Amino acid sequence: MVEYGDIRVVYRGGSKINFRKPVISNDSRFLLCASGESVKVFSSVTEECVHELRGHTGQVTGVLLRPSNHLQVYSCSTDGTVRLWDFTDGILVRVKNEKGTFRTLVVKQVCVFVFAELFQLVAVNLPQTPDQLVEARDLSAVLSDVSSNPSTIAFGRGGEYLASVNNLKMEIYFFKKNKSYRFEPFNGGKNTFTCIACHPKDDCVATGHDDGKIRLWRNFKQKKEYTYSTLHWHHSAVSSLCFTPEGTNLLSGGVESVLVQWRYNQENQKDFLPRLGAAITHVTVSPDGALFSTSHSDNKITIIQSCVKVSAVIQGLVKGENVTTGLLVDPRSKALVLNGRPGHLQFYSLQRDKLLFHLDIVQQEYIHEAGLEQFEVVRAAFDASGLWLATVEERKQKSAELELNLKLWSFDEQTQSFVLNTTVSAPHEARITAMCFSQAADSQTTTLVSASRDGHFKAWQLGLPAHTDGTQEYEGPSWSCDFVGAYHGLVPRCCCFSADGSLLAVGFQEVVTVWNPTSWELLTTLSQPPGDVRNLCFGQLSCSKYLLGSNNKKMVCCWNLLTCSLEWSTSMDVSLLLVDSRSENMAAFCCQDGSTDLFVFKPSEPRPLFSQKAVCSGRVIHAVFTPREVMLESSEESSQWLNRSQLYFLTEFMDLLTFSTKAEEEKLMASSKQLVIDDTVAMTPFYLLLGKHRHEHLGNEESAERTPLPQSSVAIKELLQTPAHVLPATSFLCSMFAKSLLISVTETSRRVGHRFNLNNSDSDSNSSFRFRFFEDMTCFTRAS
């Protein structure tokens, strides 16, 4: 097999942002969180990603502010490095190399890390050297046998002691005495510790437990005489605890997705912020106590203003347990569409790596309860123009029969979102196996075909508007069943429309049937036993006369529809066959021995254009071609198939991967270097439009300020010193005065250039100076 060096598989987009506790900057303007192999800096007001701190080569496992400089941040990663960043500018300051992989990070005056392999808490003294790369050798173990979860370790009273919990043990280590106390107050049951928080002013430690209780521990300086009180509101495990900076309130969150605020010392008073969307995994408070943030299990960070109002939501790609809808591309927004929150579809922009919105499909209150069967979105399909969206939701109870709903959504231009048009309850008697829209963009009628395990496929068509008269309210057109088809009682597994919408292919087990969608005549049957048809695809563009099918007996067949005969067939165990709508190319994923191979080919010839062995480990469960915004101009034959569209795929471990060419990566790196952003304003499309203009404006403003005050000029002197009653008319003076304010162009440019040179020369000496400089500049614009 030929190795294609310049195409490689990369992670792009959709990384987890709820993996570790986020950090809020001192001025509450930024929120930093670990996201895959980088640290992302979000604006807490606009929810936009301001910077991405790239550099780690492993997963980032912890982010913390540097106590001595609040504009710098430490991050640690599984690659064995701790990095110090200047996050307002997005500049890497220091790199420390370390053996082993760090799992988390907590900071006092010195840095303290948890070692991964041994689950040991280690203190690292950072040597004060100006070098970029520092090898830290000075390690000292503080605690052993700690949990891998960083929320089980906390510093109390400004770093006097350290508290750690693991399973049923709690350990408190006093730095001054260099002594630790161990408590094992419970014998077992559901009292396992889950998280810990220390009061910032008082000698009090709060712990969360598996049974939903919160315990406040006092008097722990002696081994025997400790006391504790219990708070109970959560019905299942408390996942995160946090004290506000002044210690007046305790925040707790759990699977109920309710943020509970307890008053310290008045524990029966509590406030709730319910319906935060998903189970809370982390709770943090900004250093000034103005903002709270909660991380949620659905890859979301919510920013809350003083426990009453949700002010911002930073949402990443939601990855549930399984993606049943598969990967789809919204033809209108080019967003990736897949299952999101329970009962929702998410629209994720791949270009901007941002979740656009969630579409509520089920429209029911989500009740979290173990063992409760929820409605789930299992199928979704877009029509070619993006005007219609069809979704299927189902709920299977153990005793009752399957509940199915087919919903059709129309795109509303005014609200720019999908509006429910028709709900068909129980469209089929059994699970729907496949669903597709007629692909022809210019046809008058839109047809949806759904195939089900009950042995039928149904065609749904948009009916004419109901006969309306003046007395009735207007009802728009709605969808209704047009045709029910079956073939010898076999179960249809897949269906596919041809590119021009003139043919429908339905795979009934071993037989492929071809139908005419206008008259619903059975045109022909194609079969290639043995083996059930798994995937069906019509060729595109110049190959539209071919129909490809793969079956579960390791065969791929290509039929010529003009002659209704087999063109070619080959032996491949294809698990996924998909077609690129922008070109003739087709991609086939073959699963072999725990890894997946990819073949890209044209239907007209059974010869791969591109193939790669072992694309990823595990099965590829879904894949999709997404159209590119800007076409690539690659002339190499092997990478030409990536010119018009990108191939994204999802593995069984829920990793979203894509193929990237060398040229593309270089382009991306170049663009990220170019991107210099004013840190006070988030990068929004609006900013990109107006920001440049403002920059120029800002420069002018500064130069005007730097010019010698015009009072020295003769005209001004005359104007100010002459008594008013002897002055000529103001209209006469005006033009003269205005002229005196003008400065010659050459003079200004020289001054500005000089100023920027100065700035560049001392940029690496002190970054906080630069920050002040930027603030000055914003002040000027505001004043103007």
Added chain:
Amino acid sequence: MASFKPTQIPDLPKLGEKITEDTLYWKNYKAPVQIKEFGAVSNIDFSPVSPHNFAVTAFTRIHIYGPFSQEPVKTFTRFKDTAYCGRFRSDGQLLVAGCEDSVVRLYDVGGKAALRMYKGHTKAVHVADFTTGRYQILTASDDYTCRLWDIPNAVELTAYQEHTDYVRCGVTSKLNRDLFITGSYDHTLRVFDSRTEKSVMTMDHGQPVESLLLYPSEGLLVSAGGRYVKVWDLLKGGQPLVSLKNHHKTVTCLALNSSGQRLLSASLDRHVKVYNTTNYKVVHNFDYAAAILSLGLAPDDESIVVGMTNSILSIKHRKNLEEPKETSKPRRRPSYRVFMKGKNFVPKQDDYFVSKPARQHLAKYDKQLKRFNVSKALDTALEAWLRRKKPEVTVAVIKELDRRGTLKNALAGRDEEQLSRLLCFVIGNFFDTRFTPVLATTAEIVLDIYQCVIGQSAVIDRHLIHLQKLLEKEIYYQKDLMEILGMLDTMFAFSLLRKESVDQIMFKSKMIKYEPKQPFIVKLTTN
């Protein structure tokens, strides 16, 4: 942030006939006034002049009724035998009628005795009408002839002997005084011009013709005979335009409404059907108690008069639209000032805004659901008003409780009264196909929970026995329906055998199976 999502009340498809403008229009009549006549009512004719009295020909009498009277204002009784076809002249002054004894009589509407008698026919005269010239009478008789008479002299002007069977209907043109059309039991319609000696046009209806109707424009002719109503285009030389077969017995009478947009046909099958004259689809249907012989529509559709074989005359008057408006007083509302209070306040530059969050309005049951009070939520959903007027809401709440897995908790712990209310609801809506799946699980859970106390309360036992009987009945119906489906399957398979391949038979017959069964079931259970 996400707020509480209220329970979804599904927009269920409405069963039964669709409400259209036509149904609203034709249902807007009062309950019929029924008058017993002496025999079968064979003809109804409205006077063309106000106050639009109508002549009702029944047995040996002709009664003239006023528009609102229930007693005849005038009666003509001087017939020796059964009278036929009492019709007004265009000025409403004269009335002509045929008779079984072959004599045609002319009356003054004010007088009593016949003004003239026209003798010449040899058999019963079933058709008599004035021509547009006002001085001639057209008659047609069972002696196969039709004749024109001069009114003042009582002289026969012309006789046409072209029909070969009884002539039972005829109509004169309103635009041309020489033109008239007759229909006969020999299946033909003939157009005559009194200036020529022969018929000018002949059309074959195919059935004995019972009734004729000319459109106001006189371009189209409608004929009724047998089960068919046919429309002919006279301007195209009598070309058939449409043939309607919506009745299952002989159509006896035709009428047009005042606007000419709707055609009415009455039949011996006890129905009056209303057609749209643009597409000839049935838009409405009236049911009557007996076979209908005659039908009349007052000008402006003020009343529909129907005469039946059981000698009942049924008069339906139009509802007056102004009446209900006067009774309901407009509710006093708060003044404009109250609503506008503070709305037009313009904030100053440095004012601090205190925004008030918009409160979400929730229905009573949703409020209880939000608090997880499942039993109370079910109670509120079972309130009398909701239960009767909007069963879909109650069912939606039960479904929501089931989805939350708390239906069992909500149903448990109820006393006799509450349980009987619940069972009443279940029984009342069990066979509404839209609700059956939900209510079946409800009934199952109720039986599970309360099986230990069955027999302790007479009321509950009665309900349960009732439910059981209903279920048995329903199962019986369903079985019957399945049998019918099986029969249909074989019939379709047989009819398709010659044309199409075996594959297609299979799915065609499947298609029939997927025709919605609901309307069938509902009809059967209500009968």
